[in-house]
Amino acid sequence: MNAKRRKPANPAKKPGKVKKATTLARAMIGRVIMGRNAGGLRRVAITGMGTVNALGRDVPSTFEAMREGRCGIGPLEFRDVDRLAIHIGGQVKGWNPEEYFNRQQIVLYDKFTQFTLLAARQAVEQAGLIFEGELGLRAGVILGTAAGGVNTWDENYRTVYEEGKNRVHPFVVPKLMNNAAASHVSMEYGLLGPSFTVATACASSNHAMGLAFNMVRSGAAVVMLTGGSESMLCFGGVKAWEGLRVMSKDACRPFSATRNGMVQGEGAGVFVFEDWEHAVARGADILAEVVGFSMSSDAQDIVMPSAIGAERAITGAMLDAHMNPEEVGYINAHGTGTAANDKTECSAVAHAFGPHADRLMISSTKSMHGHLIGGTGAVEMLACIMALRDGIIAPTIGYEEPDPECALDIVPNEAREAQVSAVLSNAFAFGGLNAVIALRKV
């Protein structure tokens, strides 16, 4: 952690690179055989979605809040909050697990698992799937979380360190482990195929959904439940983030010249990714098509983002989707509201899209639901689906003043009606791990 062992930031990119990226994308598209199933790949449908987050406890209420540009960020409420320097977050208020789970379940479910299971119930119900027989064997779950059962860690450290007790509840380990949520989803629905958890900090959900997409696309699974969850709004969780000095004390204002940091959120998003033909054959309502995914690593700095790494993931997702940059009408930005992310992300988008960057819309819904860390990509996927399905672009709220380094159409403060046929969702994690997903309208 000392200055000399870290490499300096990359020098600014030359404008020539713009042409190169888009030309490369076109050349690749030219080479693809007509039809998206070339190479034996299967098409992937989204047939169910569910969520719990600061804006609502289901998809309709979350969509409504995004349409209204409502802010779900408010005063944090939990034990010892007065000892924190940061007092705001996108907290799921009034959460009472007894409304959803019985006593035997609650003793095993950390809050990140509770959020996941509630979101999964909504998604599976919407999809109308029953995982019996062959389907159960060909179905799995891949979820993202950065830190798993943080509340469980926090409560039990308090018990042994602060209260000096020498005994903890027997289920501490199965409750806090990162794969607890994925495992409980598999048990709830009898998903007998590939199931695991991905932890890549703020990109966890996008990595998870990208892997689930590839699992269905390759034919390794017929249905995958996927998305992610996070719940670190507790004393230890927020205290750890305070240390980095990147948190805002008053609001999340992505892309605004007045932005002063990120605001944490909590919650979950879960989706049903289903083999297209399977979905069509049973007459399922297809919400959107997942068409591309790309991952890249900056291999540069543990916290500072790289425009080149982000650009490679953005361009890669379009290549994977056989998508012309000009098709993309909306990008759900990573848009954390930090000084570093927002200008780096805008630079990456400008380079990846060339002149089209000025014609597309890009917004950060973190301004409304906060940064759900490992769960954030899953909740943000909802804004992508809303854009494709309802023709409504969720706004970046809290926007006060233009920043010349973020000179894109960031859909300030008010949602906008617009028909878009293709969208991207960006996630760029600490550690330089980038994951971008591409969706198309059905």
Place this chain on the structure above:
Amino acid sequence: MSTDLRTRILEIIAEQAMLDPAELKLEASPQDLGIDSLGLVESIFAIEEAFDITIPFNANEPENSDFDISTLGSIVTAVEKLVAAKG
């Protein structure tokens, strides 16, 4: 007191920059010494721990913070103020 305080601050910054404290000049900026944003946050933490003070610093808007980090001299002055305010 003031000389001791300055010496300790410069020792903390020198350790972060992996330099001899004697090499540090008060008019140098942290960047001049090769200290990046993460290194700066770590130095501020070390100073807070050393003097039991809380430094108002947000890495998103270092220039808007009440705590002037433009040079080593300004950091020393700002820490002196915070230590004095503590009483």
